[in-house]
Amino acid sequence: MWVYVSEPFNGVRVAKAIIQEVGGLSPDNYTELETLLKSICNLIKGKKFFLVLDDVWTEDYTIWEPFKLALQYGAQGSRILVTTRKERVAEIMGSAYRINLEALSDGDCWLIFSKIAFLEKSLQQCKQLEDLGREIAKKCKGLPLAAKTLGSLMRFKKSKEQWKNVLDSSLWKLEDVEKGLFAPLLLSYYELPFTMKRCFSYCAIFPKDYVIYTNDLVKLWMAQGYLNSEENMYMELEIIGEEYFENLAMRSFFQDFEKDEHDDMIRSCKMHDIVHDFAQLIMKNECFSIEVNGDKEFGIDSFHKSTRHLSIAPRGETQFPVAVYTAKNLRTLLPLKTSFSNINHVLPDLLQRLTCLRALNLSCSSIEKLPDEVEKLIHLRFIDLSYNSKLKVLPESICNLCNLQTLNISRCHGIEKLPQGMSKLIKLRHLVLHGINFTKPFPMGIGKLSSLRTLEQFVVSGRGDIGGCKLEELKLLNYLQGALVIKGLGNVIDVVEAENAHLKEKIHLCRVRLNFDGTSEESRRMENNVLILNVLEPHPNLEHLQIYWYEGSTMFPNWIMSLTKLKKLEIIDCKKLDSIPPLGKLPCLESLEIRNADSVKKVGVEFLGIEFKDKKYKGLSASLILFPNLKSLIFWNMKEWEEWGGIGGLKEEDCFTIMPCLLYLEIVGCPKLKALPHFFHTTPLKELCIRESPILKEDCQKRDNGPKIIHIPRIYNIHLNLEEEDH
Incomplete structure (x- = not known):
């Protein structure tokens, strides 16, 4: 079992982590430490275990005593390994044996440094730079993170003059212990362009060991205006953000990468504790991450009215801290996976006061209603309402947020339709709807949102639907990327309407699902489906195609063989289909699934x-x-x-x-x-x-x-x- 502890200590979180590591049932519903400790006793009873408690800081013995008693139920031979940066922690834990990790030798630092710094350099360059490199490696003072960071910095420097400038930098002369530790990071940080510096230092808003999702991070950068650059004026903001992230990752500012199964891009990452401390040092009074536990608010003492960016992490059931009201200049408010007991009560007042917000995350907050006061946030560019199952409807007032770029309502299962005024959100780039099964068609005017990059699903109206959008409203949405599900194709009667959708011009779409559900007359359904499918030609770059509830007896659209990049095809619930389409010559097809034909x-x-x-x-x-x-x-x-x-x-x-x-x-x-x-x-x-x-x-x-x-x-x-x- 490996459990990351960190500071401030959270006993309930640590107990839950131990249970999950053992393989017990998810303890998310339990908030009482005593209940969780009893569960640990039952799970480890009579079993030999090896538990690592990583990065422990607390010196309070009374906190550890209940854990020590619970863990004694393991079999003889069980062991607990604690890692800490404080000698006092080792003493209060009553360690039977201590291993004091010394600094790395200069030779070991050189091995780490050179492996990264000499990447993609010729043998001749390596020989020319080796002497300077060994001297720089000595400056790491035996710290592996310093060796890794400096190696990442020197990887991009090719001349001896550039290497000598780093070796002779005045930053090495800083006497302060903390700054001395940060010297390698300062060197790498000062090399960054101003725009990238802002993006890195913004990450101080997240708590230590927090899983940072790169897509959300780029959208948050975008909301703060960090990605607007004159030199990149013709490049997509999202692509600029991705390049910034990749550059920061290559310089070892991020670690623990998880990749996306679809496109092999980095899906999430974390920051090393020391890198996080460094980011917070840079941001000083601008950026804070506080914890709330009952009446205690950890970090609130250092919280300033001038704070620009704030994240709040609760411990157990607690209330939203009203001290946040005083930070009227807040640009970012991220209550992280929160469930504040008073959130529905305080939300209207909060939205009225914090009118400078650019980014607001209310994900997993158990809100039942988004107040009309949301329209006061005229500068808002990013709002995350995901995973709020009690939220039934979005207010029409949200459509007055004319600067909004990202609206995330994924997994809000209670929402059945979008507000009628959606067409007013002319700057909207990402409408994230994952995990919602819309029962109502989209409102008329969605086609005016020509800046949309993310849509995920599009619901076509039927004949009896008043004010619903037609399939042809997809016509101008040519910046759509990623995945798109088109629902209600059974409602489409006019082939011209399908032609006008111009699906072939959506060159950035990788995955498309065509749902031929709807309420049109059964007698015309089969003929219409065949005609509509024939004109809904996707771009040849499409990689994944799904066809659901198609009513035709044959499926041989004239564009099928043009999909030369198609890797996956699914034909599902096409009950009248009497012959499988000819697919053998598709050159890249890797997966074929046919169900309920x-x-x-x-x-x-x-x-x-x-x-x-x-x-x-x-x-x-x-x-x-x-x-x-x-x-x-x-x-x-x-x-x-x-x-x-x-x-x-x-x-x-x-x-x-x-x-x-x-x-x-x-x-x-x-x-x-x-x-x-x-x-x-x-x-x-x-x-x-x-x-x-x-x-x-x-x-x-x-x-x-x-x-x-x-x-x-x-x-x-x-x-x-x-x-x-x-x-």
Whole structure:
């Protein structure tokens, strides 16, 4: 178990962290320390454990006594390792054995420094700079963070003169212990351009060990006006922010990176404690992070009326600190994952007083209503209302925030519709709606928000909807990026309306989902769906396409083969579809999933994308590769599917290579399917899963057919009854 403690000490948080590390149930609902400690006793009783309590600062023995008693229930041989920067902590913990970490040797500092500083430098450059580098490494005084920071700084300096300037810098002469520790960071900080300095120092607003989400960080920088630069006037603000973050990360101002599974970009990070202290030193009276526990407000003593940026972290159930009212010049207010008991009561007054706010985070705050007073925040550019399940409606007054750039209401499950005046938010760039299932169409005029980069979903109105938006309102939203779900396509009757959506011009969209739900007449639904799908052509750069509830019997839009970058395709709940579209020649397709296509009876050569002219490949030296990059193939609940054919009349391996990269095949709920096609014995399958498909399962278990799948390492729900010599 590894638990980060830090300061100020929070017993409830530490106890919850221990429980989660053991693997116990999420203790989020418990706020009493005694209850949590009893849970720890039960979880570790009779078990040998190794617990690391990392970065302990508190010297109060009475705080540790309940933990010590609870942890004694572990089996003999259990050990607790405490890391601390204070000798007194080791004494009050009653340590049986102490390891005093000395400073690194100059040689070890050099190893860390040189590995980073000489990255991407030639052998000749390394030789020329080595002597200066060893002298700079000595300046680290054995501190690994200093070696890492200085290495990151020197990585971008190529000449001996630049290296000598760093070595001779007056910053090394600072006698103050704290500043002496910060000297390497100061050197790196002073090298930054002014705009980047502001972005770094702003991060002092977050508490220590806080998980910083890079998307939100860039939006907060943008809200403060830190990303407006004349030299980058033609570049997207979000891209400028991403570049600033990458530059700061390369200089070791951030660490503990987590990457996004979709695009491999950095999703989140943290700041080292010393780097955080350094940022707070720079910000002085401008930036504060305070903790509130009942009547105690940690950090409130140093809180100034001139404070510009403030985060508030509660401990357990507590009230919002009214002292915040005095900070009338606040630009940022971030109550972090708060649930203040009086938040609904104080919110109207708070919004009336703090009229200079540029960024406001009310995420997870249990607010039941956003007061009309929100319109007083005329400078507001960023508001996060996410994860407020009790919030049912957004007030029309929010549409008067003409400077608003980011509105996040994701996971506010109670919200069913957007305010009618949304078209007034002309500077809105990010409307974050993740996890909301809108039951009402979007209001008319959404198409006027031509600055939108994030929309995530777009709900088309039906014939009886008054004041709802039409599909063609997507026309001018060409800056949209990331993912977009279009709902209510079953309501669209006019093909021209779909053409006017100009989906192909949304060149930054990576993922699109087309939902053909709606309330139009059943008799016209099938014909309309086919026509609408044919004109909703996405840009060729699209990587992920989902099609839901399509009512057509065929699905062969004239643009399907233009999706040369498509990696993932899902066809879900298309119950009238009687043939699978030809997909075999899509060059980048890696994952294909088809579910609930109840009318499909046969999957044949057309699925592979083979045309009559392709059969002339027979006799040629080169074969045609079908599904060249497909790795995962899933079929679910295809009740009428009986036959899965290969390439009739030809020896497949002589003329075609089929699915040469396929690793995973899953077939579930296909009770009439008789057999797998012949070509599967040549695929490099690693996993095969067949469930609720008795005929197919029986066929695979036959002695004659077993060898076709015996090469697959992991086979689920199939028992091969073969003789010993056949294995």
